Amino acid sequence: MGETTKIAISAGIQVGGSLFTPEQLAKIGSVVGMDAKIEMTPFKQLYAEVPIERRDAIKEELEHYGLEVYPAGFVTKSLIACNFCKGAEEAGLDAARTLNKTIAGIETPTPLKIGYAGCALGTSEPLLKDIGVIKMRDTFDIYVGGEPKGLKTSFAKLLVSGLTEDRLGPVVTAIIDFYKAHAKGKEKFSKFVDRVSLEQLRQIAG
Ligand code: SF4
Numbered sequence: 504m505g506e507t508t509k510i511a512i513s514a515g516i517q518v519g520g521s522l523f524t525p526e527q528l529a530k531i532g533s534v535v536g537m538d539a540k541i542e543m544t545p546f547k548q549l550y551a552e553v554p555i556e557r558r559d560a561i562k563e564e565l566e567h568y569g570l571e572v573y574p575a576g577f578v579t580k581s582l583i584a585c586n587f588c589k590g591a592e593e594a595g596l597d598a599a600r601t602l603n604k605t606i607a608g609i610e611t612p613t614p615l616k617i618g619y620a621g622c623a624l625g626t627s628e629p630l631l632k633d634i635g636v637i638k639m640r641d642t643f644d645i646y647v648g649g650e651p652k653g654l655k656t657s658f659a660k661l662l663v664s665g666l667t668e669d670r671l672g673p674v675v676t677a678i679i680d681f682y683k684a685h686a687k688g689k690e691k692f693s694k695f696v697d698r699v700s701l702e703q704l705r706q707i708a709g
Pocket of ligand 1: 585586587588589590594620621622623624625626627
């Protein structure tokens with residue numbers, strides 16, 4: 504294999520969680536090749552090393568099978584959503600899918616994990632994500648700055664509550680843009696939140 508690049512493959516946001524069909528898994532195996540390494544990441548994406556010159560063709564082929572392909576590395580990961588056990592409507596499947604389209608794969612100073620939970624039970628652990636979105640009845644709450652790694656762990660803190668669905672994408676995008684513009688080098692998002700303060704971020708989230 505010549506020069507390679509890593510791609511992130513996701514099963515997409517759906518009721519039941521991160522479900523791959525046998526056909527999709529077989530397809531991934533056949534397009535990346537028998538000696539490729541496929542990594543299961545903790546954020547519901549599969550990482551696979553592919554030849555750079557075949558990247559676009561592979562992406563197209565996998566998308567044809569209903570899979571989603573994103574860049575790996577220093578980007579926002581695809582939305583880490585729950586299993587929507589309360590059903591598509593009550594748990595906000597459409598809102599989560601729209602949010603995923605808006606935020607997945609944006610280049611960022613450090614990899615950003617954005618979580619989504621369809622209810623306050625939060626089984627997808629939204630408070631352990633950089634940005635956590637939780638559906639509360641008909642509106643959404645956004646938490647920021649969760650840090651699950653290392654010895655100084657912390658839960659994300661409530662930034663805004665009562666957001667309507669149409670405001671979700673713009674608000675999360677505004678937070679990401681502000682982080683991109685003002686992070687000091689590769690400053691971790693949780694540290695950034697502490698430094699700039701929730702008050703300032705609330706103004707950005709407007
Ligand atoms: S967060 Fe709520 S809706 Fe989503 S899977 Fe967990 S319990 Fe079900």
